[in-house]
Every structure is written in C-alpha cells, then in structure tokens.
Amino acid sequence: MTGDTRQTIMDAARATVQARGYNALSFREIAKDVGIKSASIHYHFPTKGDLGAALAKRYTDDAMAYFDSLLDQDLDLETRFARYVAVFRAALANDNRMCLYGVMAAEYGDLPDHVRTEVDAFSAANVGWLVKALGPAHPDLDDTALRDRALAVFAAIEGAQLVARGRGDIGVFDTTIAAYRAAGFMP
Amino acid sequence: MTGDTRQTIMDAARATVQARGYNALSFREIAKDVGIKSASIHYHFPTKGDLGAALAKRYTDDAMAYFDSLLDQDLDLETRFARYVAVFRAALANDNRMCLYGVMAAEYGDLPDHVRTEVDAFSAANVGWLVKALGPAHPDLDDTALRDRALAVFAAIEGAQLVARGRGDIGVFDTTIAAYRAAGFMP
C-alpha cells in the first residue's frame, strides 16, 4: 500500500485548497481527514510549500493527461471544447469549489516560490492546449494572435468560475459561458 | 481627527487583502502599518468579519461612485469602457495586487456571512453598471441577454486580472483585454 498515504494526503489537501484556499490549509486538518497525525505529514512533505507544489504539479499533470486525450480522440471542435469547459464546471459542482489554479493565482502574493512555479505551469499548459484545440478553427489568426486568443479564452473561463463562486451559483458559470459563445468568442 | 484612524485601518487592510488575501490579513500587521496597537483596532472593528465587510462595502461604494461619474460625463462608449477597465488594471499595476472582489470571491468558502453579502453586492453593482454602459451599443439584445452579456464581460475582466496576477505580468492583462476586443466581445 506504499504511496497510498501520500496520495490520500494530497487528495484531502486539494479538496481543502479548492474550497478554502492555500492559506486555510492546515496540517492538522489534513491529518484529521486522512486519519493520521499532523507530524506524519511532514514525513511525506517536509514543508507546507512542498505539499503545495506537489499538489499543483499533480493537478496540472492530471488535467493535461485528460486534455491531451481529448486531442487524440476524433472529436469535433465544439464537443472537445465543451469537455474542456466541463472540467472547470465540475469544480463548482463539487460544493462550490474552485479550480486549484484559480485559488492559488488569487493567493499568489502568499505563495512560496516553488509553488508559484507550478501555478505558472498550469496556465502555460492550458494556453498551449487551447492553441492546439482552437488553432484549426482560426486560420485567420497568426501565431501570436492565436496564442493571445487562447490566453483570453483561458482567462475568461477562470473568470466565469470566479464570479460564479462569488455568487455561490453554478448557473452563473453556465450563463456566462453561454454569453461568451453567443458573442462568438468561444466555440 | 476622528474617523481618520478608522479610514487608515481600512486603507492598510485593503492593501494587504489585495496583495495577500483575506486570510492573510492580521490585526497585528495592520496595527504595525497604522502605528497603533492591535487591540485598538477592535475598538473600530469588533471582529475581523466586521472589518472585512466594511472593507468590501467601502470598496464597492468608492468604485461605483467613480463608475457612475463615468456615466454622467459625456463620453463615447470606447472611452467610458476603457476607463472602467483601467480601474481593474490599476490594481495589478499597484504591486501585482488584485481587485478586492476577485480575492474575496476566491476565498469565498472562508468568508463570514456578512462579508459574503458585501462581496455579492460588488458583482451585482458592476453588472448593473455594465448593463447601462453597454446597453446602447447592443440594441439587438433583450434585457436578459444584455444582462448575461454584462455579467460575462465582468467575469472576463476578472479572469484577465486573475491570470495576469498568476503570471506576475501586467502585460498579460493588456493582451487579454486586447484579445477580447479583437474578438468583438468588448468595446
């Protein structure tokens, strides 16, 4: 069962960060959730920063594995994009939680350096993916314009999530995404 | 000098929240910034929640006073909208800080109820303003569609801010807003 506890710790930590932020994350609370003592968490993650960075990295890796699978499948643009958006929607559906990235970006000023690096990596990976996913639909845009567009789409989705959370209403996310689409800004 | 300290406390608190979040806000740190003792803050704001709520309310009031003045002035749509966006940009320009609303929305799960109420009020006020500001340019949209559009524009701006902050690069905000405009999503 080795490696199991480490993953369980990360599961609990991720849930807390998504619900209440990195600053609200405490070793004692994780310990209670996992069923071990807080000191034991330091065995797996020497510092809180190490835990945060590992959390963000696994989050990015998992998301990108799924997103890349969407590129491999033979899907039309709309379906592929809808599944991408659904990932961000799912966080809200899970008890008004937010994407780990969004939470950490908001708390950026309080993050240790190596956590920041992993946070940056998530947005870069998403923009890279969106360039690939949206590219074929925008033959009119050059590389730079396409990249800017991808960044803007990512930002708009994060914003929809942020505002929906601030209202505690997932319907706000849906109507916002729908409004983006109605304006022709997204597929 | 009455009322002065109260405002000074709020100024310091706002700066900290915008930089590092509501959870990172501590009475001792505010006290040091202001030049009084932490106990004295409780005289003006009995609890941290009271301070947070007052902070959010003043933030909304100040912003709306300025935004409404933009409606009173005889400005064309683009100029008015550009000045609106500039307010959100200014937070980033001020040492990579974020709009108070964005930070608090991200920490929603940890906010006392009366703080949440004030956070909700900010987004509602902004959507209301955007409906008025964008309305004339969208005679094609009915009331509901216009409201959804206003909400989406607000969310997109907040998202641009969030992502720019996560990169620690105000240029990301500018290119994102430019991409929104290039896509015809904003004036």
Next chain:
DNA sequence: CCGTGCCTACCTATCGATAGGTAGATAACT
C-alpha cells in the same frame, strides 16, 4: 534460519510564533 542493520511509516510531545479577541487602566477632549 537467524540475527543484525537499515528503511518505511507512523507515533507522542513539544517548540516558538502568531492568530483573534478581551479586560481594564489612562489620557484627552467636550
């Protein structure tokens, strides 16, 4: 097949720092 040594994965107990909050004295102004 048995002991020695090392490793993993936890434990208890405690550290200093800091959190929000309170009681009561004090000084100044009205």
Next chain:
DNA sequence: AGTTATCTACCTATCGATAGGTAGGCACGG
C-alpha cells in the same frame, strides 16, 4: 463628568515544524 480613543497586559487556540521514539518489514552475511 462623560465620551472617545488608545494603551498595557493578557487569554486561548492554532499554526508549521522538530525531536526522538517505535513497530514492522526487507535484505543479507554467517
């Protein structure tokens, strides 16, 4: 004298982190 605004001094709760210990498993030489 009463109100306002601030102070000193303290409380309890919790934070991340560390020290030191231990039970169980695996590897290896004799």
